[in-house]
Amino acid sequence: MRHAYSWIPVGTVLFALFFTTSPNTFAETSLGKVAEAKGKVWSVSGEKKTLLKAGSPLRTGETLVTEKNSTAKIVLKNEIALLVKPDSQMQIDQVAGKDWSVDLVRGAVLSKVTNPEKRPNHYQIRTK
Numbered sequence: 001m002r003h004a005y006s007w008i009p010v011g012t013v014l015f016a017l018f019f020t021t022s023p024n025t026f027a028e029t030s031l032g033k034v035a036e037a038k039g040k041v042w043s044v045s046g047e048k049k050t051l052l053k054a055g056s057p058l059r060t061g062e063t064l065v066t067e068k069n070s071t072a073k074i075v076l077k078n079e080i081a082l083l084v085k086p087d088s089q090m091q092i093d094q095v096a097g098k099d100w101s102v103d104l105v106r107g108a109v110l111s112k113v114t115n116p117e118k119r120p121n122h123y124q125i126r127t128k
Contacts, residue, residue, distance in 0.1 A: 031057075032058050032074055033056060034052045034054055034055065034056040035074065036054050036073040037070075037072050038071045039067060039069050039070025039071065040067040041070055041072040043065075045063070058092060060093055061093075064089070064091070064092065066087065067086070071083065071084060079113065079115070080113050081111065082102070082109050082110070082111050083109065084107070085107055085108040087106070088106060088107020088108060089105040090104045090109060091105070099124075102125045104128065105128050106128075
């Protein structure tokens with residue numbers, strides 16, 4: 001029995017994969033955004049430090065830092081609002097694609113959860 005095989009060049013496969021995949025597949029996951037930044041508010045990821053402003057996205061793995069006399073209002077998927085106080089450092093991660101975890105390294109944060117009765121355990125703050 002004879003088989004007929006058709007070879008597809010690797011470049012064609014990579015081209016098709018790249019252009020048929022959602023842009024978010026290759027990007028870091030956006031957790032929410034900065035609604036307001038007063039003073040100097042930074043996003044730190046590895047060696048990279050970026051000054052944030054209103055509308056800036058927050059991504060998994062980034063650390064948010066507010067300097068002295070600086071604050072940030074953060075919105076996570078329209079369900080959670082955070083007010084990050086001056087001289088604070090925290091990291092926000094998404095758990096299981098739908099829940100949030102905030103690791104507060106230093107400083108203070110105030111939070112408001114919209115409709116907490118829908119998922120009462122979907123948000124937690126841990127201090128170090």
